Amino acid sequence: MKTSRSNPDVYELIGSMNHPVKGSFDSLNIATEQNRQRGNSIMQPISKLLLAVIAATAIPSAIAKEKPPPGAMALSTVLTKLEQQGYTPIVEVDLDNGKWKVEAYKGEQKYDLHVDPNSAEVLSEKPDNN
Numbered sequence: 001m002k003t004s005r006s007n008p009d010v011y012e013l014i015g016s017m018n019h020p021v022k023g024s025f026d027s028l029n030i031a032t033e034q035n036r037q038r039g040n041s042i043m044q045p046i047s048k049l050l051l052a053v054i055a056a057t058a059i060p061s062a063i064a065k066e067k068p069p070p071g072a073m074a075l076s077t078v079l080t081k082l083e084q085q086g087y088t089p090i091v092e093v094d095l096d097n098g099k100w101k102v103e104a105y106k107g108e109q110k111y112d113l114h115v116d117p118n119s120a121e122v123l124s125e126k127p128d129n130n
């Protein structure tokens with residue numbers, strides 16, 4: 001009894017068929033061979049895509065490692081208190097060594113502020129001349 005693998009008639013029939021799936025495999029084989037001849041690899045674009053995905057997921061988690069200290073006010077409350085003191089618009093907020101680092105305008109002057117996250121007290125105010 002012959003197994004299907006040793007039956008050449010089936011493989012010859014498939015090989016001689018003008019079938020869309022067979023044609024697709026032929027096109028893929030030709031494209032792959034052309035890439036090999038040019039020194040390209042299908043892995044190059046895939047590895048670049050993989051690297052981009054890893055970077056996109058790793059960067060936000062690295063940025064979000066620092067948290068406000070226990071007992072800190074909600075950021076929205078801190079910003080409201082700053083606005084009530086005349087700092088508007090607030091253009092950038094970052095947490096730096098447990099203190100809020102804020103860039104905001106007061107009048108026409110832009111300031112770099114360090115703000116206590118527990119009390120919303122402005123610890124330092126420096127004109128930003130950049």
